[in-house]
Amino acid sequence: MTRQRFGNTVSFYVPLYLSNLCANACTYCGFSMENRLKRRTLDSGDIERECEAIKRMGFDSILLVTGEHENKVGMKYFREALPQIKRHFSYLAMEVQPLGTKEYAELKTLGLDAVMVYQETYHKPTYAEHHLRGKKTDFHYRLETPDRLAQAGVDKIGIGALIGLEDWRTDSFFVAAHLDYLERTYWQSRYSISFPRLRPCTGGLEPKSIMTDRQMVQLICAYRLFNPHVELSLSTRESPLFRDNVLPLGVTTMSAASKTQPGGYADDTPELEQFAISDERSATDVAEAVKKAGFEVVWKDWDSVYSG
Numbered sequence: 001m002t003r004q005r006f007g008n009t010v011s012f013y014v015p016l017y018l019s020n021l022c023a024n025a026c027t028y029c030g031f032s033m034e035n036r037l038k039r040r041t042l043d044s045g046d047i048e049r050e051c052e053a054i055k056r057m058g059f060d061s062i063l064l065v066t067g068e069h070e071n072k073v074g075m076k077y078f079r080e081a082l083p084q085i086k087r088h089f090s091y092l093a094m095e096v097q098p099l100g101t102k103e104y105a106e107l108k109t110l111g112l113d114a115v116m117v118y119q120e121t122y123h124k125p126t127y128a129e130h131h132l133r134g135k136k137t138d139f140h141y142r143l144e145t146p147d148r149l150a151q152a153g154v155d156k157i158g159i160g161a162l163i164g165l166e167d168w169r170t171d172s173f174f175v176a177a178h179l180d181y182l183e184r185t186y187w188q189s190r191y192s193i194s195f196p197r198l199r200p201c202t203g204g205l206e207p208k209s210i211m212t213d214r215q216m217v218q219l220i221c222a223y224r225l226f227n228p229h230v231e232l233s234l235s236t237r238e239s240p241l242f243r244d245n246v247l248p249l250g251v252t253t254m255s256a257a258s259k260t261q262p263g264g265y266a267d268d269t270p271e272l273e274q275f276a277i278s279d280e281r282s283a284t285d286v287a288e289a290v291k292k293a294g295f296e297v298v299w300k301d302w303d304s305v306y307s308g
């Protein structure tokens with residue numbers, strides 16, 4: 001079913017961490033405001049260096065990531081950063097704090113193509129246990145973010161749960177239910193699902209529910225059977241062995257050679273990481289593995305030049 005819809009291809013993207021400032025306290029994240037770590041926000045010179053380093057690796061599709069700090073890394077910052085970054089990449093996705101419909105519509109005019117906004121868990125009491133301070137404590141505002149994105153006409157919306165916070169089957173079911181609702185209501189947008197498993201980070205949280213590799217494969221297949229055209233995305237949180245082996249089983253999109261600290265591509269400063277990655281291969285090495293498995297690597301996403 002995946003081959004019928006997506007062909008023999010795997011799309012590559014890379015995250016660009018713009019800032020690790022955060023005004024929230026999430027129990028599972030290295031950027032939590034309660035963790036003492038060196039904070040850094042890239043200025044336009046840093047951004048240019050990062051973009052050039054990433055371009056040299058071959059990517060044309062980028063995911064901008066920040067902590068959630070509205071004052072210092074909010075609309076003012078995005079208004080300057082987006083056009084600068086869009087000059088380098090044909091597809092621009094963001095994973096930042098939830099914004100309003102008007103703000104998304106404005107960012108769209110500045111080059112925004114996609115937004116990832118993960119609910120983390122759909123179980124309200126568990127959500128409250130893990131989101132202790134800041135705006136992210138508002139469960140419903142986060143839950144309704146994909147609605148605002150679709151209403152703003154954003155091309156692609158990414159949803160998902162952080163596997164391990166709650167019983168993974170229950171949360172994964174609600175991700176599917178959420179997708180179903182969104183597709184029925186806002187059929188003009190495309191959708192993707194991510195299924196990150198909880199990884200060790202500063203302040204290390206033990207998962208409440210462990211998902212084995214076998215169960216992850218079961219979940220990927222279940223999502224595909226449930227929805228033939230949703231994109232399924234696998235990050236470098238997973239090991240090279242696992243990533244290489246699940247390639248033919250429904251995954252359509254992969255990140256590669258990710259650095260989860262601001263400035264990580266132009267200069268390596270591992271002490272600022274959000275979480276430890278597992279697949280540390282270079283983009284070329286991952287691309288080679290993908291080709292060896294019989295797939296074509298696509299370094300870009302949809303080009304908005306075709307949307308007008």
Ligand code: SF4
Pocket residue numbers: 022023024025026029030031032033066067068136
């Ligand atoms: S998960 Fe996001 S909002 Fe929570 S502490 Fe980390 S960066 Fe901040």
